[in-house]
Amino acid sequence: MASYDVIVIGSGPGGYVCAIRCAQLGLKTACVESRDTLGGTCLNVGCIPSKALLHATEMLQETEENFGKMGLKVLRPDVDWKQMLAYKQDTIDQNTKGIEFLFKKNKIDWLKGWGSIPEAGKVKVGDEVHEAKTIVIATGSEASALPGVEVDEKTVVTSTGGLTLPKIPQTMIVIGAGVIGLELGSVYSRLGAKVTVIEYLDAILPGMDAEVQKTFQRTLKKQGLEFVMGAAVQGVEKAKDKATVTYKLRKDDSAHEAEADVVLVATGRRPYTEGLGLEAVGVELTDRGQVRIDDHWRTTAPGIYAIGDAVAGPMLAHKAEDEGMAVAETIAGQAGHVNYGVIPGVVYTHPEVASVGKTEEQLKDEGRAYKAGKFSFMGNARAKANFQGEGFVKILADKETDRILGAHIIGPMAGDLIHEICVAMQFGAAAEDLARTCHAHPTYSEAVREAALACGDGPIHS
Known part of the structure; x- marks a missing residue:
């Protein structure tokens, strides 16, 4: 049985930053991660791969729209989708290997496998149990389920499947006009897909400045994205290589349907805490499934902290990173702080x-x-x-x-x-x-x- 000052469960932006900062502050640290690579959702199937595709398709758009205006006469580029996916994967590999290097540099042990907390001060990974003076829950989030919609990550996909489609669809329906839906919708629209965004609310990017919402939606429309606003999705039916989305407009309760090659479900994310054994050790969850914490990221169980998407607040990688550093400093006896404003x-x-x-x-x-x-x-x-x-x-x-x-x-x-x-x-x-x-x-x-x-x-x- 290995013994540590701190064991961090999860190696996403919150988890790996927390582990590195703990090690920098002289704490013997380990990090639990079940994936074959470090970095969590962000580096593997989220922020980083999506930005690679956004960059590649933005270059395509620039070539098509502005090169000629600048006197750069070129033929329309051919899109090699397999090569674009390879570029995306190379970007992922460079970043995840970079985190692995930082773990070795800072003498952080990577405990490979699924982690759980069988009792206070102990973390179980596989068949091994490790002792820890302090445990940090940094398990992140997963895509939210939508009633009446079965995801197969082939025809009906979340952001994970949306980043690995075997071919560029001719048509795509995006359910949800939040950040993920608009980013991936933009990627496939630039690649030639006809993209329709179906949103329950009357404005895109919920919570954003209203003037930005209106201006941005007009801009995206000019780029070719279509919007169905104020629509409640009732279900998605798959048939061969197509899917049909049924929805009702809230203004008049009228029923409609739309068909596409791929349906991207982008209706938000929820904390991922399954299998940790939190209830048994006295860690309470909120009504929204988030780990309940105080102003210093302490859970309701002594010696256990929680950060990132697993707790309340915006589900953003940089928010998790800030919390990871603050918790590490708190554990080390310093005054960790995050300005949430x-x-x-x-x-x-x-x-x-x-x-x-x-x-x-x-x-x-x-x-x-x-x-x-x-x-x-x-x-x-x-x-x-x-x-x-x-x-x-x-x-x-x-x-x-x-x-x-x-x-x-x-x-x-x-x-x-x-x-x-x-x-x-x-x-x-x-x-x-x-x-x-x-x-x-x-x-x-x-x-x-x-x-x-x-x-x-x-x-x-x-």
Whole structure:
């Protein structure tokens, strides 16, 4: 029986970061992972492979739409789907092997197999039981099931199957207009599939800024995606190589159906805690199946912590990473901290969408006086030169103090641009602080400065 200071169950972004930070702080650490590779859903069947396909298809779109405008005369590229999948797999392999290297570098033991907690201070992996002073649950999440829909990962798929389709479908139905559905829907639309998105709510990207939602949906429509909004899916019937989705429109309860080669179920994710034996050791779950924790990520059982998708909060890899570092520091006797008010969210489509902090709708509901500074990328020289003028930057600031409360970007490199605002918010900066900071010209980031100027006397280039 091996003995450790910390055993982390799960090697996703939360788990592996937590394990590495624990080891850096001098704790003897092990990490439990049943996959043949480290990195969890994110590196193996989530964030990383999807971004590889998004990048490849964005290059295809750029070739088709903008090369000719720049005087680059080329024939339309042929898509070698097998090679594209091989490129995606190579990207996965490089990243997962990188985590394995970091484990060896930091002397972290990889306990291969399914983990469970048979009793306090013990983790069972296969037939072996290991002792641990502290246990961290970082088991992540799985795709949510949809009543009346049977997933076979061939014709009816989750994001996992959607990343490994044997051929490019001619038609695809995406159930759910959240981040995963829109990203993968964009991939296959660029590859030539006719993509229809069916969403229960009346707006895409639930919880996002309303103006961003409307602008982004219009943009995706121009790119060829079709939307059926306010529709409740009743079921999916498979027949040979096709599937038929039946749904009802909420506005009039009328029944409809649509057929496609592939149906992607992208209706969210749920915590994965099956088989851990949590109830027996006194770890409580919430009504939503999340592990119940306090403000320091401690569960209801002494010596057991939980982080990431297994607990409440946005299911984002970087949120899990922050919690992983904070828990490691807490276990080591330091003051671990996560600022949940500054957790950015990004949609890696084209254009990208990014947000942090409050939306206008939230501020109105709170009755908080605010001002909004907005700047269109059409006023940004770099964006216009690169055919990236669609979209805008919006900064929300307190009306009295000018402190930045939130920001929302749709446009080029939005996922990178948002971090300047995150840093500003982390240090309690005002919009004027951003406005008075020199930004290199010509860059996309100047649009952020202009939006900050718009919170004051007004932008220069608008």
